Amino acid sequence: MAIVERKLSGWGRYPVVQSRVQRPERLSALQELVARAGTGSLTARGAGRSYGDAALNSKGTTVLMGRLNRMLAFDEKTGLLRCEAGVTLEEILAVFVPRGWFLPVTPGTKHVTVGGAIAFDVHGKNHHCDGAFSSFVSGLKLLTASGEIVACTRSRNANLFRATVGGAGLTGFITEAAVTLRRIETSRIHLRRFKAQDLDDALSLFDEHEASYPYSVAWIDCLARGKALGRSLVMFGRHARRGELDARLRDDPLGYAPGTRFSVPFNLPGFALHPLAVKSFNAFYYARQRTREMTAITDLDPFFYPLDAIGQWNKLYGRRGFIQYQAVFPAATGRKALVEALNLTSRRGKGSFLAVLKRFGAASEGLLSFPLPGYTLALDVPVGRGLHVLIEGLNRIALAHGGRAYLAKDAYLTPDIFREMYPALPDFLEIKGAHDEGNIFSSMLARRLQLHHDPELKAAEVTVHA
Numbered sequence: 078m079a080i081v082e083r084k085l086s087g088w089g090r091y092p093v094v095q096s097r098v099q100r101p102e103r104l105s106a107l108q109e110l111v112a113r114a115g116t117g118s119l120t121a122r123g124a125g126r127s128y129g130d131a132a133l134n135s136k137g138t139t140v141l142m143g144r145l146n147r148m149l150a151f152d153e154k155t156g157l158l159r160c161e162a163g164v165t166l167e168e169i170l171a172v173f174v175p176r177g178w179f180l181p182v183t184p185g186t187k188h189v190t191v192g193g194a195i196a197f198d199v200h201g202k203n204h205h206c207d208g209a210f211s212s213f214v215s216g217l218k219l220l221t222a223s224g225e226i227v228a229c230t231r232s233r234n235a236n237l238f239r240a241t242v243g244g245a246g247l248t249g250f251i252t253e254a255a256v257t258l259r260r261i262e263t264s265r266i267h268l269r270r271f272k273a274q275d276l277d278d279a280l281s282l283f284d285e286h287e288a289s290y291p292y293s294v295a296w297i298d299c300l301a302r303g304k305a306l307g308r309s310l311v312m313f314g315r316h317a318r319r320g321e322l323d324a325r326l327r328d329d330p331l332g333y334a335p336g337t338r339f340s341v342p343f344n345l346p347g348f349a350l351h352p353l354a355v356k357s358f359n360a361f362y363y364a365r366q367r368t369r370e371m372t373a374i375t376d377l378d379p380f381f382y383p384l385d386a387i388g389q390w391n392k393l394y395g396r397r398g399f400i401q402y403q404a405v406f407p408a409a410t411g412r413k414a415l416v417e418a419l420n421l422t423s424r425r426g427k428g429s430f431l432a433v434l435k436r437f438g439a440a441s442e443g444l445l446s447f448p449l450p451g452y453t454l455a456l457d458v459p460v461g462r463g464l465h466v467l468i469e470g471l472n473r474i475a476l477a478h479g480g481r482a483y484l485a486k487d488a489y490l491t492p493d494i495f496r497e498m499y500p501a502l503p504d505f506l507e508i509k510g511a512h513d514e515g516n517i518f519s520s521m522l523a524r525r526l527q528l529h530h531d532p533e534l535k536a537a538e539v540t541v542h543a
């Protein structure tokens with residue numbers, strides 16, 4: 078297998094590092110990599126859509142999983158798909174939407190692999206009613222440090238299953254997964270969109286409509302201040318039924334032919350990101366919807382993946398890159414936490430094109446899974462002066478309210494804050510230690526956050542909850 082040296086980054090293009098890269102074509106080649114790892118370290122990389130340093134390894138080998146992407150079996154009765162972990166959500170959609178199936182949970186881009194979706198236990202716009210991706214994963218196969226391929230389910234090797242979903246690729250290489258898809262009658266979404274004048278308005282819209290729509294999201298103008306704080310477009314959606322389509326679409330209710338419209342060819346100059354430019358963009362976007370409410374039948378892609386229509390949109394943030402800060406604030410004090418976070422962001426003038434608010438339902442069983450019941454807010458912020466201070470402030474707010482930041486987007490958390498945010502960390506490390514004593518599976522994120530098994534850790538400090 079060829080070994081190449083390459084510059085790599087996450088989607089936020091920060092940090093950028095030089096890494097040794099290998100791309101196994103077969104499972105046997107992946108096994109060989111593990112067998113020969115010795116004291117070196119390996120990092121799985123799916124589609125590289127995590128924003129920070131989770132899929133980077135400047136001190137070892139980054140292993141591209143994209144060639145291990147065969148679909149293995151599909152049960153038309155139950156919707157159970159068995160596939161290799163390098164299959165992308167885009168590939169699943171292309172094959173299964175025309176047959177009347179959709180992803181049970183999807184993040185805001187379809188350019189992620191099944192392995193990456195499990196490793197961060199990703200969430201979608203339906204978390205409040207359906208939970209995270211792992212809720213629909215009935216089993217997975219994991220190539221562990223011993224070279225063994227271990228089948229994990231909720232009843233077999235259950236601890237390893239709980240450490241692997243949301244485990245940032247640090248328990249082993251996920252080679253295969255069984256995921257249950259969702260039946261759909263059409264490839265269209267019934268969309269209902271509201272203009273909310275402030276945060277309270279947006280939150281009451283969530284309360285009022287979430288029972289009727291499985292999908293919900295608010296796009297917040299995070300530079301709006303004072304009375305307009307939390308001004309947003311709140312969107313709800315459900316899969317349209319055939320009878321709701323107009324005659325032209327009814328003939329081909331499952332038609333699906335999405336595409337990228339255009340690509341950003343170069344890095345945008347810094348001035349384009351000036352707070353005033355962002356402010357006018359936000360005002361323009363909000364002002365374009367003239368009425369309080371609109372409904373429409375729309376295609377799947379513009380609803381679920383609006384940004385995928387612009388290839389390489391990450392270049393919009395210029396050469397220095399950006400981070401996406403995402404935190405979840407528990408329900409009890411969620412509104413207060415959101416007000417504090419939005420106030421801080423608007424005061425610091427670092428607001429982004431995108432501030433996305435979603436509601437989370439119950440937490441999943443992944444020990445390091447991100448979601449907690451409450452609200453989650455995600456902001457894109459260009460790398461530059463003041464970024465550290467803003468992130469520190471946002472982390473402080475999250476911690477004060479019992480919340481946490483999302484590792485899939487992170488490049489800045491420190492080990493002490495991380496430990497406070499993720500109380501099941503000792504359980505995770507215990508399981509990692511049992512299967513990867515030498516920390517073969519590592520990454521820059523793992524080193525930064527000390528997400529390594531530490532043999533010095535006393536057994537008494539660790540409890541694995543049943």
Ligand SMILES: Cc1cc2nc3c(=O)[nH]c(=O)nc-3n(C[C@H](O)[C@H](O)[C@H](O)COP(=O)(O)OP(=O)(O)OC[C@H]3O[C@@H](n4cnc5c(N)ncnc54)[C@H](O)[C@@H]3O)c2cc1C
Nearest residue numbers: 123124125126127184185190192193196199200245246251
């Ligand atoms: C535009 C955009 C929108 C997004 N929206 C959302 C959203 O709504 N919700 C959400 O939850 N996330 C969202 N994300 C984040 C994204 O879904 C996650 O970061 C996801 O993990 C990326 O998958 P990937 O295949 O690109 O994995 P990578 O980024 O390559 O890797 C992510 C992690 O998975 C591990 N990994 C990858 N493959 C394997 C494998 N086979 N075995 C073991 N470990 C593996 C890596 O080591 C790394 O730790 C978004 C990202 C973008 C760019």
